[in-house]
Each structure stands twice: as C-alpha cells, then as structure tokens.
Amino acid sequence: MDVIIIGGGPGGLAAALALHEAAPQLKVAIYERCPELSRRGAGLGLDVNGQKALRAIAPAVHAELLKQAAFLTTQRVMAADGSLIKETPLSAGRKEFEQQGYRTPCLLGWYEIQQMLLQALPQSTRLHLGVEFDHYEQEPSTGLLTVHFRGGQQPPVQAGLLVAADGYFSRVRRQAVGDGPPSYGKTVVWRARLPAASAVAAGLDLQGSSSAFVQDVGRFFFAYPISSGDYVWTVGISDEKLAEQGIDPASLLEPLRSSKSNSTQQLAEQQQQQQQQQQSNQADNGQQQATATSANGSSAELDTQGYSAQDAGRGEAARARCLQALAGFSDTVLDIIGGTPGACLVEHGIYVRPAADMTPAAYGAGRVVVMGDAAHPLRPTGQGLNQAMEDAWGLGAALAAAAAVGQPQLEPLQAFRQQRAARMRTVVAYTTASGEAAYKRSMDKGQADKALGPDTAQMSSEEFFNFCYDVTFEDLAGLLSKQQQQPAAAV
Numbered sequence: 001m002d003v004i005i006i007g008g009g010p011g012g013l014a015a016a017l018a019l020h021e022a023a024p025q026l027k028v029a030i031y032e033r034c035p036e037l038s039r040r041g042a043g044l045g046l047d048v049n050g051q052k053a054l055r056a057i058a059p060a061v062h063a064e065l066l067k068q069a070a071f072l073t074t075q076r077v078m079a080a081d082g083s084l085i086k087e088t089p090l091s092a093g094r095k096e097f098e099q100q101g102y103r104t105p106c107l108l109g110w111y112e113i114q115q116m117l118l119q120a121l122p123q124s125t126r127l128h129l130g131v132e133f134d135h136y137e138q139e140p141s142t143g144l145l146t147v148h149f150r151g152g153q154q155p156p157v158q159a160g161l162l163v164a165a166d167g168y169f170s171r172v173r174r175q176a177v178g179d180g181p182p183s184y185g186k187t188v189v190w191r192a193r194l195p196a197a198s199a200v201a202a203g204l205d206l207q208g209s210s211s212a213f214v215q216d217v218g219r220f221f222f223a224y225p226i227s228s229g230d231y232v233w234t235v236g237i238s239d240e241k242l243a244e245q246g247i248d249p250a251s252l253l254e255p256l257r258s259s260k261s262n263s264t265q266q267l268a269e270q271q272q273q274q275q276q277q278q279q280s281n282q283a284d285n286g287q288q289q290a291t292a293t294s295a296n297g298s299s300a301e302l303d304t305q306g307y308s309a310q311d312a313g314r315g316e317a318a319r320a321r322c323l324q325a326l327a328g329f330s331d332t333v334l335d336i337i338g339g340t341p342g343a344c345l346v347e348h349g350i351y352v353r354p355a356a357d358m359t360p361a362a363y364g365a366g367r368v369v370v371m372g373d374a375a376h377p378l379r380p381t382g383q384g385l386n387q388a389m390e391d392a393w394g395l396g397a398a399l400a401a402a403a404a405v406g407q408p409q410l411e412p413l414q415a416f417r418q419q420r421a422a423r424m425r426t427v428v429a430y431t432t433a434s435g436e437a438a439y440k441r442s443m444d445k446g447q448a449d450k451a452l453g454p455d456t457a458q459m460s461s462e463e464f465f466n467f468c469y470d471v472t473f474e475d476l477a478g479l480l481s482k483q484q485q486q487p488a489a490a491v
Contacts, residue, residue, distance in 0.1 A: 001027050004147050004159040006133045006172050008032030010044070010110065011372035011388030012165030013117035016125055018057045018396030026399070028125045029157065031149070033132035033166075037118070042110045042191060042346075043224065043232035048469040050386030051102045053393035061120045068112055070225045072105040073209040080216040082330030097469070108227045109193060113385075128154065133171050136162055138367070145367055162368045163395070165388075168351045170374035176364045179357070182377045185350035185435075188242065188249065189380070190322040190337075191234040192344045199223060199231055201339075203332040214333060217241070219326065221333045233336060236350075236380070237325045245325045315342030322347070351377050355429040360417035369395060369413060376424045379435030383427055383468065390471055394420055423471075430464045 003019055005012045008030050016028050046054070046065065055062040077086040090105055097104065118127065134150040148156045164172030169181050199205070204212060204223060211224035218241030223233040239249040319342050323334060353362075353376065364370040371391035378384050398416035459467070 001029050001157055001159040003028045003161045003163060004145075004157060005030045005163040005165055006147075006170075007165030007167060007372070007374075008034070008037065008114070008127055008129070009165065009167070009372070010113045010117060010385060011392060012163070013114060013121070013127075014054065014057060014389055014392035015163055015165060015371060015395055017061070017117055017120055018392045019399055020122055020125060021057055022396040022400035024122075029159075030125065030127045031131045031133060031154070032127060032129050035130040037111065037114050037127075037129070043107050043193065043226040044110055044113060044385045045382050046106045046108070046113075046389070047104050047382060047386050047465075048097050048102045049471045050389040051104075051106065052469075052471060053386075053389035055101070056393050057389075057396060058117075058120050061116050064116055065106070065108065065113070066103055068116070068227045069103075069106045069108045070227055071103055071209060072107065072211050072224065075211045075213055078212065078214045078330075080214060080329050082214070082332055107224060109230065109232075112227045133166065135175055136172070136368070143367060160367060164364065164368065164370040164374045165372045167373045168377050170370065172368065173364075173370050173374045176368040176370060177361060179362075182351040182353045185352045185379060186239040186249075187236055187350040187379075188239075188325075188347065189234060189236050189350060190318060190345060190347050191232060192340045192346065193226070193230055193232050194340060194344065196225060196229055196231045198339060199233075199336060204336060214329065216328070218244075221326065221329065223336070233340075234380070235322055235326065235337070242325055245327055247321055247325055314347075315345040318342070318347035319345050350379060352379060352432060353377055353428070355425045355432065358421050358424040358428055360414065360421045363417040363420055366410065366413075369416075371395065375420075376428060378428065378431050381431040381435050383431060386468065387424065387427060390423075391420060426459075426464075426467060430459055434461070434464075 003016075003026055005016055005028065009032075012030055012032070016030055019026055019028055046069070051062060051065075054065065072090050075088050075090055076084060077088065078084055121127075131153045132150040134148045136148065137146045138144070139146070144158055144160055145162050146156050146158050147162060162172065164170050164176065166172055174180075209225070211222065214221040218238040219236065221233065221235050223231055225231045237245075242249045319337060319340060322337055322345075326333060326337065358376060362370065362375050372388040373384065375391070376387060378387065394416045398412040401412040401415075
C-alpha cells in the first residue's frame, strides 16, 4: 500500500480523492472505526473556500453537491422568547462568487457528503469499516511505515505515507506529535437531525430556505434545513450558563477538562467513540419509524432504526439536561427539543487548540500527515469542513509536486505543512475570538447587527471571510523551491 488514511469522514474521503486525482498510480486504503456509514445528527456547511477546494479536487463531485444541497437565503434572528429581532438576506454581496460557480450558504448532511465522496473514489481505493488504528512503526532503513490496528481487527499494513483524519482525539497525532489532547472549550453542544415536518409541527416554519437563530447570553438555538428534506437543530451553552441553570458542567464532561494525562486521553476517546457510534447508527429513510410527540400534541415521523436502548437512555438524559439549560426559551424551541427522540440526540463538548499550536509540527512530520480536526479543532463557526477540504486539496497538491511517495526526501509535504500552519493561525485566532464573544452577547435590537458575524480586535468579519475565500495552493511550488535551495532533511 502507498497511502493509509485513518478516518473515513468527509475530510479523510476528500484526502483520498485528492491523492487519487494527483497521482492515480497510488494505492490508497481508508480505515474507519465506525462499523457503518449512515445518517449522522449533524449538518455541514460548505462555503466558498471549501467549494473551491472540492472543485479543484473533483469538479463532478462539486457539481453533484450543488444539486443536492440546501441553500439559505434568509436568516431570522430571534430573542429567547421567540420575538423576531431581524430578518437578514444571506445572498447579498456574494454575486461575484455565484458567477464563478460557487453557491452559498450551502448546507448538506454529513452522510450525503460522505456518500458523494465515496462514490467518486476508484474501486481500487477501499474503505475498511469497524477497524481502529492502534500505532505505527517506522523502518529505519527504508522509512516505510507499518500500521497496526487495535484488537487484531486487521493484520498490520505497510505504507509509504500515513494520513491522520481521525478527529479531535487522534491516536495518530498522539504518537506523531505527542502534544496531548485538545482543551475543553467550556461549551456543551446538543444536536439532532430530523424531518423538516417535525419543526413545522412544533411551530417553526423554516420555509425551505430560511434558518432560525435564537440567542441569549451564554446559550443559543440554531435550526436550518439541509439536503433530503431534513433539518438540523443545534444548541450550544457555556459552562457559566449551565451552572446558572443548576447543571454542574463537571458532571457532564469532567474527564475531558483535566490535565493531559493518559487516563484523560482514554476517557475523552471513549466519549468521542460513544458520540460517533450514536451518530453513525442513524438509519436511512424508509426504515423502522418512531413517532415523536411535542408538548402541543403534534407529531412527526422520526427515523430511529439502528439505535440501541443504551443510545436512547443516554439521549433521554441529555435531552432533559438540554431542556433544563434552555429554561426561558420560547415554547416553540422547547417543543422541538422535547419532541426529539432521545436516540436521535447527540451531546458533546467543544474542543479547541490555541492559535499558537498551529505550527508545521501540528501537521505531523516525515511520512505522517495530520489534517482536519486532528490538526486544527475549531469552534463551530462554519469553517471546520471548509478547512478540512483545504487540507485535502493542499495534500493532493503536495503529492502532485512529489515525484513519488517512496522518494527519500519529502519536501512537498513539509511545504504543505508550512503553508497550512500559517493560514490556520489566522483562522483559529478569529474563530476562537468570535466564538467566545458570541456567548457573551444577549440578543436585543441594539445588538442584532452583530448577531451574524461578531468582529474581533484583529480582523472584521468581512476581512476574515475574504481571507478564507482567497485560498490557493499555487504558491506551494514557491515554498518547495525555497526548501530545495536548502540541505534536504532526511525522512
């Protein structure tokens, strides 16, 4: 095998596709610890920079994405009591990007993006499900890597390049970088994916292309349509607000906020595995159904096949905490959450790394490349998937610049790391500052203008989005040229 990718999410699949497009002769294998790919409780947004990366990797996939996605045209901003503060058109000022073939804001389900990327891969690229990475060894004489899997699920596999796309608590990063898990961001998030009819039944009409954003100090509710006629709701609440509502944040996520010990890492991984398993068990349309009834007596058909009683039990307890934390919000919001089956609901913490951690070393070294959330976990401000797509695009560009993976010098990979680290320092600094500021605002008419894009001292929201949209890897050759003028470092 030439390349092994750990992680079968959108980032890992996009990386596999980018490598195939850059060097079709490469043999690539992907290993994903979840036992199946099915609907997850999350929607993902692909903005201009993410679409630019995807179109550079696979134009046909980008075209298919535009056919399937939901596109927001309006965002309604509301106070906690449900009163409308502001209704904002979202397409203004983006006509230039539409003329270039990019449509935003573009929203899809996690599952739909996975399927589009997976179907675009050649048959020679195999996705192995239910297989978890354990560790790797490097042969001193050849530099080749031998990858081992947990519990003997698969025999060891040798490869010339290992790509870590295995999320916040990346086991590959733990070995390659050795800097411990990310920090808990003092925020708990709940989310679910449901049929749009269930929102209408509870009194929230998303009108096909409209989203609803409800915010109070330290907490928010956000609902938006995605592909396949579904919608996603997300709730975020700060630790401070949880404590005010009588919920001890430590009782939810205590193992994840202590020091970077091995036991903390293991407990954090266990929670992430439970979350991913809970998400991955959502079934396709047309399978076993359950009826959810909201507080006003209305009901909608909700898909819950594949969940265990344990999933439902955890979800029901999580739903009760979410409702308690949103005390004082409108009946519409509470009805939507109260009518969500526990098995469909996901509860997890937000994890981050500071901008100072965005160094080339964070992207691995030698024949190991770290990408996506494993390299740069972000607050949920809309850039997570987009930056993973940029990683995939850049990795493909680096491999295209390399003569072959098996070459003794891998300067293009180091050039890729340098470029991504420099760019991510700005992205992380802005999303951290804006994400933290968002939780400190109350929603009233005097502050409504800042509801959709808080400014920071370093950069305005407009400057940040322009920075994100202006992405290219054409200067990768320039970085490579500078490196080649210096003594090459052995891999």
